[in-house]
Amino acid sequence: MVIQMNIIIKYFLKIIQKLNLDKVVYFVARTRFSNFFLSYFWDAKQNFNYFETIYNSYKKLINKKKLSLKNKKVLELGCGSSIGPGYFFIKDGIKNWVGIEKFNEFDKKFNIELIKMVIKKYPSKNYSSFFDSNFKINPKNMKFVQSDFIDFNTKEKFDCIFSNAVLEHVDKNVIEQTIQKINSLLVTGGYAIHAIDLRDHFNFDNPFNFYKYPEKEWNKLTKGTIMYTNRLRAKDFIELFKKNGFKLVYIKENIQQDKINNLKISDFFSKYSQKELSVEDIQVIYKKTRGFYELA
Numbered sequence: 001m002v003i004q005m006n007i008i009i010k011y012f013l014k015i016i017q018k019l020n021l022d023k024v025v026y027f028v029a030r031t032r033f034s035n036f037f038l039s040y041f042w043d044a045k046q047n048f049n050y051f052e053t054i055y056n057s058y059k060k061l062i063n064k065k066k067l068s069l070k071n072k073k074v075l076e077l078g079c080g081s082s083i084g085p086g087y088f089f090i091k092d093g094i095k096n097w098v099g100i101e102k103f104n105e106f107d108k109k110f111n112i113e114l115i116k117m118v119i120k121k122y123p124s125k126n127y128s129s130f131f132d133s134n135f136k137i138n139p140k141n142m143k144f145v146q147s148d149f150i151d152f153n154t155k156e157k158f159d160c161i162f163s164n165a166v167l168e169h170v171d172k173n174v175i176e177q178t179i180q181k182i183n184s185l186l187v188t189g190g191y192a193i194h195a196i197d198l199r200d201h202f203n204f205d206n207p208f209n210f211y212k213y214p215e216k217e218w219n220k221l222t223k224g225t226i227m228y229t230n231r232l233r234a235k236d237f238i239e240l241f242k243k244n245g246f247k248l249v250y251i252k253e254n255i256q257q258d259k260i261n262n263l264k265i266s267d268f269f270s271k272y273s274q275k276e277l278s279v280e281d282i283q284v285i286y287k288k289t290r291g292f293y294e295l296a
C-alpha cells in the first residue's frame, strides 16, 4: 500500500512539474498536506541507502584533503530526524557526534532500525561506547539536539562541522550569523564541510525555474515552507565564508550551462554572470583560520 501511494504521488508530482504549476506546489507546501506527502516517500531500507550515500559523500570530501575524523568531535547541522551519517562514522573512530535540527523531532523507532542496519553491514567494536545492548544512545558520545543552530549554546568546540542540503534553506537574513556560529563552534584549524544544493526544489529537472521570480514574490510564495531556499549563489557563499574567518581549501562546482538557456530571469539576478547562474550545486571544504572575534 505504501509503495503504491509512493508511486501515485511521484506521478502526480511529475504531472504538476510538466505543467509547470510551481505556484500550486508552493501553496500546498504551506498546508498540512506536505507532511502527509513526505511521510509516504521513505521506508527503512531507503533511509539506510540515503544516509549511506550522505556518509559516502562526506567521506569522499574528507579523503580529498586527506583529513581524518579519528578521535575527532563532529557536529552536523540540519540532520533531519536522525543522527544518520554519524552512525556510519562510528566505525571510522570518531570521538563524538552532535546533530542539530530545528524542525524535525528525533524519530526513536526509525533511528533504532537504522543503527541495527549500520551495525549489520559495518561490524566494529567501536559501537559499544555509542550504544547499549538495547541500542540506546550514550549521550556522552552522541547527541541529537532539537534547536535552531543559531540558538545552540555549548562550551564544546568541534573539529569538523558538516551539513548536507541545509545552508540553502537558511533564511537569507541569518545566513551570515549562521556562518559566524559555525566559526565560533569550530577549533581554529577546524573544517566546515558543506554540500549546498542551489537548485529550485520544485523541479530538479528544471533547476533554475525560480530565477523568474523577483525576490519579494519568491519570499511571499515560499518563506516558511520546505520549498524555501535563500537563492544565494555559489559566489555569495564563497564570499560570506571568506569574510567570516575561513579559507576555501576545496570546491567542486556542478555547472549546468544548458539548463539556463531560454529562461526568464528576473532583474534580481542581473548581478550574476551566466556561468555563476548555472551552478547547480557545490561541495566545499573551509578551514577556520581566524576566530570570528578576531576579525577586523
Ligand SMILES: C[S@@+](CC[C@H](N)C(=O)[O-])C[C@H]1O[C@@H](n2cnc3c(N)ncnc32)[C@H](O)[C@@H]1O
Binding pocket: 054, 077, 078, 079, 080, 081, 100, 101, 102, 103, 104, 147, 148, 149, 150, 163, 164, 165, 166, 169, 170
Ligand atoms: C533539506 S533538509 C536536509 C536534511 C539532511 N541533512 C539530509 O541531507 O537529508 C534541511 C534540514 O535542515 C534543517 N535546518 C534548516 N535550518 C536550520 C537551522 N537554522 N538550525 C537547525 N536545522 C536547520 C531543516 O529542519 C531540515 O531538516
